[in-house]
Amino acid sequence: MSKFDNIKNIIVKDQLKLDCGQTISDFPIAYETYGKLNSKKDNAILVFHALTGDQFATDINPITKKDGWWKYALGKGKAIDTNKYFVICANVLGGCMGSFGPSSLNKKTGKPYGNDFPVITINDMVNAQYFLLKHFKIEKLFCVTGGSMGGMQVLQFVANYPNASHTAVPIACTSNHSAQNIGFNELGRQAIMADSNWQNGKYEETNNSPNKGLSVARMAAHITYLSKDALQEKFGRKLQERDDLKFSFDADFQIESYLRHQGSVFVDRFDANSYLYITRAMDYFDLNKKFGGNLSKAFEKSKTKFFIMSFTSDWLYPTPENKEIVIALNSIGADVGFVEIESDKGHDSFLLNVPDFLKTLGNFLNTSYERLHEKRI
Amino acid sequence: MKDYMKKEFRIISNLIEKNSRILDVGCGDGELMSFILNNISQDIRGIEISKTNVQKCISKGLTVIEGDAESDLFQFPDSSFDFVILSQTLQAFLNPEKVLDELLRVGKKAIVTIPNFGHWKVRIDLLLKGTMPVTKSLPHEWYNTPNLHMCTIKDFFNFCDSKKIKFIKSLALNQEKVLDISKSNLGTRNFFSDLGIFLIEN
Numbered sequence: 045m046s047k048f049d050n051i052k053n054i055i056v057k058d059q060l061k062l063d064c065g066q067t068i069s070d071f072p073i074a075y076e077t078y079g080k081l082n083s084k085k086d087n088a089i090l091v092f093h094a095l096t097g098d099q100f101a102t103d104i105n106p107i108t109k110k111d112g113w114w115k116y117a118l119g120k121g122k123a124i125d126t127n128k129y130f131v132i133c134a135n136v137l138g139g140c141m142g143s144f145g146p147s148s149l150n151k152k153t154g155k156p157y158g159n160d161f162p163v164i165t166i167n168d169m170v171n172a173q174y175f176l177l178k179h180f181k182i183e184k185l186f187c188v189t190g191g192s193m194g195g196m197q198v199l200q201f202v203a204n205y206p207n208a209s210h211t212a213v214p215i216a217c218t219s220n221h222s223a224q225n226i227g228f229n230e231l232g233r234q235a236i237m238a239d240s241n242w243q244n245g246k247y248e249e250t251n252n253s254p255n256k257g258l259s260v261a262r263m264a265a266h267i268t269y270l271s272k273d274a275l276q277e278k279f280g281r282k283l284q285e286r287d288d289l290k291f292s293f294d295a296d297f298q299i300e301s302y303l304r305h306q307g308s309v310f311v312d313r314f315d316a317n318s319y320l321y322i323t324r325a326m327d328y329f330d331l332n333k334k335f336g337g338n339l340s341k342a343f344e345k346s347k348t349k350f351f352i353m354s355f356t357s358d359w360l361y362p363t364p365e366n367k368e369i370v371i372a373l374n375s376i377g378a379d380v381g382f383v384e385i386e387s388d389k390g391h392d393s394f395l396l397n398v399p400d401f402l403k404t405l406g407n408f409l410n411t412s413y414e415r416l417h418e419k420r421i
Numbered sequence: 422m423k424d425y426m427k428k429e430f431r432i433i434s435n436l437i438e439k440n441s442r443i444l445d446v447g448c449g450d451g452e453l454m455s456f457i458l459n460n461i462s463q464d465i466r467g468i469e470i471s472k473t474n475v476q477k478c479i480s481k482g483l484t485v486i487e488g489d490a491e492s493d494l495f496q497f498p499d500s501s502f503d504f505v506i507l508s509q510t511l512q513a514f515l516n517p518e519k520v521l522d523e524l525l526r527v528g529k530k531a532i533v534t535i536p537n538f539g540h541w542k543v544r545i546d547l548l549l550k551g552t553m554p555v556t557k558s559l560p561h562e563w564y565n566t567p568n569l570h571m572c573t574i575k576d577f578f579n580f581c582d583s584k585k586i587k588f589i590k591s592l593a594l595n596q597e598k599v600l601d602i603s604k605s606n607l608g609t610r611n612f613f614s615d616l617g618i619f620l621i622e623n
Contacts (some may be wrong), residue, residue: 380484389434
């Protein structure tokens with residue numbers, strides 16, 4: 045019995061050729077849906093999750109028993125209104141919530157793949173999720189959306205399937221990982237691999253896992269998701285349940301205690317090898333290079349209506365990187381809207397209760413949906 | 422919508438061909454865009470500097486990008502729009518000449534409207550009161566005006582002339598009346614009109 049026995053998945057029977065050269069088939073893609081697909085099948089939104097997300101975008105995640113990662117944006121009466129839209133969200137290839145990933149069992153050896161799992165890319169993730177459209181017999185989605193790595197998948201999706209979605213909303217993302225992005229990801233990977241419990245990726249065959257390394261990776265990454273101002277405002281130099289410094293390496297400061305907590309709860313829900321693979325996929329993402337240094341070419345064949353959002357305090361995927369995508373689209377006369385949302389919550393703004401963001405996202409979707417229907421009548 | 426604005430929008434709309442491709446530069450909260458979208462052409466985009474206004478435009482279902490006309494027009498290819506509209510904004514730029522050049526590069530034609538600093542009421546303010554003019558089309562005080570480069574209808578006319586920009590249509594809005602502007606009546610139009618509306622091309 046696996047903990048994933050009761051969650052939805054499709055088994056992809058087709059062959060999928062990966063960027064690394066290997067071909068996979070007969071693999072699971074786990075997914076969840078919200079709302080109802082209408083009879084015309086024209087109200088479907090495919091939501092892509094970020095690095096540590098999963099298919100349980102809203103409501104209570106049945107595995108972790110925690111709220112879904114996009115609970116503010118997605119649900120009944122929310123920006124992505126599930127009274128109206130049918131939302132599909134899948135666990136990415138390489139993930140650890142039921143989709144084919146490094147913790148899956150290798151049928152040849154009878155053991156988990158570990159680091160024998162093929163190195164996957166954003167392109168592979170998107171191609172794997174495309175099978176869900178066939179599964180639901182959806183010819184054309186109403187929208188593809190996601191933030192951060194989810195936004196990268198949105199861009200890749202439109203590049204790969206130019207006519208598979210009416211609209212695309214990439215949020216707080218980039219068309220290629222910067223040196224700083226790669227640097228931070230490498231820091232996380234090195235933390236995991238430096239943990240002796242990692243055991244060259246074969247830890248699942250033992251009773252130990254590299255929790256310390258994974259936890260440090262999460263702590264470092266978590267800092268990059270927040271803004272300096274937000275951290276300062278929330279924690280400043282406040283001390284953790286003590287009146288004075290203890291002259292030790294204990295968590296004297298609240299920020300230390302907070303990050304340690306973030307690290308420790310993360311290891312309960314995330315697989316270290318998945319973290320290695322997914323961060324690698326992000327680092328390899330370079331849509332510009334894939335299209336001969338001209339990002340516009342990625343979207344040339346598409347009539348998809350784009351709406352891009354970034355956040356003022358996001359220094360991980362800052363506004364100029366989002367604007368590069370806008371510029372590439374404008375230079376080919378594509379239909380693209382863009383706004384930078386004022387928020388002090390850093391990169392994580394897209395996951396949080398940022399009213400301007402939520403309102404604007406909802407307005408874009410609803411007016412686009414209405415217009416689409418007007419055109420048809 | 423204020424009547425005064427409505428009048429301007431109707432004149433602008435009359436200058437635009439049906440179903441042409443349009444860019445509204447400094448589109449504000451999208452009032453003119455919505456009007457055009459519903460009456461003239463669905464193929465309209467906007468660029469606007471204020472986040473609040475961009476969000477209002479999105480809520481109206483308009484395609485708008487947040488950006489600064491002074492630095493962000495470069496991303497549009499040459500002649501990528503049939504019409505580029507600049508409504509009462511030219512005077513607010515640091516470098517109006519550069520913006521005008523960009524408008525005429527991006528658009529096959531441009532529609533530029535100018536709040537007229539040569540109107541007699543404006544002249545009287547300065548002449549008799551000795552204070553910087555405040556009128557309905559120029560409602561700001563000197564210390565808070567966004568207008569860095571105020572000009573008159575005559576100034577703009579002569580400026581375009583010197584740059585060899587062609588006038589396809591030059592109109593003056595005087596209260597409710599819309600009158601043609603030509604070299605011969607320039608002085609009068611400049612004295613009595615609130616707003617100049619020019620359809621120009623390179």
